Amino acid sequence: KQEVTQIPAALSVPEGENLVLNCSFTDSAIYNLQWFRQDPGKGLTSLLLIQSSQREQTSGRLNASLDKSSGRSTLYIAASQPGDSATYLCAVTPDFSGGYNKLIFGAGTRLAVHP
Amino acid sequence: GAVVSQHPSRVICKSGTSVKIECRSLDFQATTMFWYRQFPKQSLMLMATSNEGSKATYEQGVEKDKFLINHASLTLSTLTVTSAHPEDSSFYICSALPYASGGRYEQYFGPGTRLTVT
Numbered sequence: 503k504q505e506v507t508q509i510p511a512a513l514s515v516p517e518g519e520n521l522v523l524n525c526s527f528t529d530s531a532i533y534n535l536q537w538f539r540q541d542p543g544k545g546l547t548s549l550l551l552i553q554s555s556q557r558e559q560t561s562g563r564l565n566a567s568l569d570k571s572s573g574r575s576t577l578y579i580a581a582s583q584p585g586d587s588a589t590y591l592c593a594v595t596p597d598f599s600g601g602y603n604k605l606i607f608g609a610g611t612r613l614a615v616h617p
Numbered sequence: 618g619a620v621v622s623q624h625p626s627r628v629i630c631k632s633g634t635s636v637k638i639e640c641r642s643l644d645f646q647a648t649t650m651f652w653y654r655q656f657p658k659q660s661l662m663l664m665a666t667s668n669e670g671s672k673a674t675y676e677q678g679v680e681k682d683k684f685l686i687n688h689a690s691l692t693l694s695t696l697t698v699t700s701a702h703p704e705d706s707s708f709y710i711c712s713a714l715p716y717a718s719g720g721r722y723e724q725y726f727g728p729g730t731r732l733t734v735t
Contacts, residue, residue, distance in 0.1 A: 543729075545729040546710065546712075604666070605661075
């Protein structure tokens with residue numbers, strides 16, 4: 503059974519720091535991996551999607567890497583800003599043999615960036 | 618593009634009543650829609666998967682008679698919480714998988730519905 507773990511559970515940093523959020527998954531048979539952002543009381547905003555054949559994706563100050571064989575992904579946030587404060591969720595789509603339509607979520611990392 | 622809406626965004630109902638939540642894909646057709654539930658400070662838990670024109674597939678532990686799902690068209694799915702009780706109070710989020718996803722299998726999420734049962 504696929505399980506997704508995110509470390510740390512919470513993080514508080516001063517503005518301007520570069521951050522690394524970690525995500526690990528137990529079954530390497532995945533189709534893709536996504537990073538989402540969720541603000542309090544709101545839905546999910548997709549940040550980056552990495553296909554299983556890719557190693558990384560970049561969008562602005564965000565860079566996500568994927569090491570499928572070791573079951574790990576990292577989300578790198580450069581030059582953090584108070585507006586980056588939110589919960590960041592990692593989710594995997596299992597490959598076709600594992601129910602490819604389902605997203606399996608980690609518990610999230612709650613990030614607070616203070617001025 | 619790829620916008621998903623939910624209605625209502627917030628609902629308060631009395632114990633024993635039923636509540637219907639709508640999920641619409643506004644600018645694309647969705648082969649499959651998903652319903653998730655999220656309790657405070659917890660992650661999303663998949664409740665059920667619905668395909669247009671067929672019965673929903675429920676996850677283990679989710680009561681199908683309590684959470685009725687109807688996927689009437691390629692752009693609309695509804696979740697009805699029947700005989701709601703306070704323990705059903707939660708944040709319900711839907712997502713949609715585009716009919717033509719180009720192999721990305723990327724789900725697009727709605728803004729969520731906050732249900733409070735008093």
